[in-house]
Amino acid sequence: MDLGLADRTIVVTGGSSGVGLATVRALLDEGARVATCGRDADRLAEAAAGLGVAGRDRLLTGVCDVRDADAVDRFVRAAADTFGGIDGLVNNAGQSRMKGLDDSTAEDWRDELELKFAGVLNPLRAARPFLARSAAAGVVNINAVLAKQPEPRLITTSAARAGILNLSKSLSAELAADGIRVNSVCLGLIDTGQWTRRHAAAATGTSYEDWQAELAADRGVALGRLGRAEEVAYAVVTLLSPRASYITGTSIDVCGGVGRSIL
Numbered sequence: 001m002d003l004g005l006a007d008r009t010i011v012v013t014g015g016s017s018g019v020g021l022a023t024v025r026a027l028l029d030e031g032a033r034v035a036t037c038g039r040d041a042d043r044l045a046e047a048a049a050g051l052g053v054a055g056r057d058r059l060l061t062g063v064c065d066v067r068d069a070d071a072v073d074r075f076v077r078a079a080a081d082t083f084g085g086i087d088g089l090v091n092n093a094g095q096s097r098m099k100g101l102d103d104s105t106a107e108d109w110r111d112e113l114e115l116k117f118a119g120v121l122n123p124l125r126a127a128r129p130f131l132a133r134s135a136a137a138g139v140v141n142i143n144a145v146l147a148k149q150p151e152p153r154l155i156t157t158s159a160a161r162a163g164i165l166n167l168s169k170s171l172s173a174e175l176a177a178d179g180i181r182v183n184s185v186c187l188g189l190i191d192t193g194q195w196t197r198r199h200a201a202a203a204t205g206t207s208y209e210d211w212q213a214e215l216a217a218d219r220g221v222a223l224g225r226l227g228r229a230e231e232v233a234y235a236v237v238t239l240l241s242p243r244a245s246y247i248t249g250t251s252i253d254v255c256g257g258v259g260r261s262i263l
């Protein structure tokens, strides 16, 4: 099926690794033009080089932190100038915070809420005028099943994720008049840099493969394994496609069955 993404321009935040990088790759494979950002220029350059030559003329990278509204604005404008507009936005950049109630400080709460909300609102504010001029505009917010199913050891991230799911619903209603669809993809445990870093920090002596299998069993993942970043990218690309033109205000779980909510 032709997803209708060829020659459309999509901005993906946090595309130098994991889910963002897999999404960039999937979009380039569909013939889209892609602009992506991250904080570390070397990681971005390495990721771009790893994508190979196919589609490189349709890829723009920019260094910026999604918490910095001015930097995000410059990056998004550069994307629109380079490619002649913007048709889609994937708010992906971020990370989770392993904290419980007793070890989370006021600063942890402030930083976590700032990252999660600025990570959606700054790129959206910058891209909105361009999205409003697109014939098929879509926004996908990368979220987590934690939004609906909080984990005590991830208390700040769970609360922030719930807020972002709520915000996504409001945005879908507010932006419908501009023809902009807004949806969420809620992740379970996806095998990316987040987990390789945690495995390294845990220093258990267990191989990464065995550690992952134990983690999946411990968290009750029905499919018994962590997901792959490209399995998330498939859902993101589907929601961005003009073929999903009647889908807005919803969320898709990509979590291997770890979610317990029936809604």
Ligand SMILES: NC(=O)c1ccc[n+]([C@@H]2O[C@H](COP(=O)([O-])OP(=O)(O)OC[C@H]3O[C@@H](n4cnc5c(N)ncnc54)[C@H](OP(=O)(O)O)[C@@H]3O)[C@@H](O)[C@H]2O)c1
Binding pocket: 013, 014, 015, 016, 017, 018, 019, 020, 037, 038, 039, 040, 041, 043, 064, 065, 066, 067, 092, 093, 094, 095, 096, 115, 142, 143, 144, 145, 187, 188, 189, 190, 191, 192, 193, 194, 195
């Ligand atoms: N993997 C999971 O199991 C899982 C589960 C639920 C939700 N998620 C969410 O999915 C998203 C992608 O995570 P991932 O697992 O793919 O992580 P990852 O491999 O660590 O990639 C994160 C990407 O975001 C960029 N980034 C991080 N903070 C940023 C900031 N403030 N401004 C701009 N770019 C930033 C990183 O580059 P720089 O570090 O160079 O900036 C990198 O490109 C995150 O929002 C994460 O919270 C992941």
